[in-house]
Amino acid sequence: MTNLGNIRVLFVCLGNICRSPTAHGLFEARVRARQLDDRIAVDSAGTAAWHVGCPPDPRSVEAAYERGYALDHLRARQVQPEDFAQFDYILAMDLENLANLEAMRPADFAGHLGLFLSFAEGFEEFEVPDPYHGGPQGFEQVLDLIEAASEGLLAQLVRDLNADD
Numbered sequence: 599m600t601n602l603g604n605i606r607v608l609f610v611c612l613g614n615i616c617r618s619p620t621a622h623g624l625f626e627a628r629v630r631a632r633q634l635d636d637r638i639a640v641d642s643a644g645t646a647a648w649h650v651g652c653p654p655d656p657r658s659v660e661a662a663y664e665r666g667y668a669l670d671h672l673r674a675r676q677v678q679p680e681d682f683a684q685f686d687y688i689l690a691m692d693l694e695n696l697a698n699l700e701a702m703r704p705a706d707f708a709g710h711l712g713l714f715l716s717f718a719e720g721f722e723e724f725e726v727p728d729p730y731h732g733g734p735q736g737f738e739q740v741l742d743l744i745e746a747a748s749e750g751l752l753a754q755l756v757r758d759l760n761a762d763d
């Protein structure tokens with residue numbers, strides 16, 4: 599579903615404090631750098647409600663900051679059924695979150711619901727591993743995977759926009 603020629607992207611993980619806000623902040627920065635922020639809207643949400651209203655995990659904020667991305671303006675929210683009417687691409691960080699989203703998916707959703715890493719070229723992983731209970735290396739891996747998938751996703755969205763024009 600396109601909305602006035604624009605594309606809306608929602609990144610989804612479990613808590614919306616580590617992986618999906620990292621994708622949100624990083625992809626938003628890439629979209630802005632390409633001056634596509636008037637055509638592509640970016641948001642993120644969690645399938646769980648535990649951290650609603652909270653800023654991203656400080657470990658995610660720090661790791662992203664070291665690579666030049668700001669996350670500290672983001673606040674966690676939970677995925678809502680209405681999100682399926684609002685977003686064209688709903689991209690899950692892992693299979694568990696994808697299964698939860700599939701269970702919520704309305705029959706008339708015409709957008710793309712899938713794994714974010716399906717857009718990453720050159721990686722064998724198809725899930726972004728949950729870094730919450732691990733060490734700093736997990737947060738670096740999250741960034742590596744998200745950077746790669748963001749490249750592929752942005753290329754796809756540019757193709758979509760050109761096809762629409």
Ligand code: 4NP
Pocket residue numbers: 611612613614615616617618648728729730
């Ligand atoms: P996220 O990571 O899904 O990438 O935001 C997690 C954050 C919190 C928890 C689990 C994963 N938690 O158990 O509270």
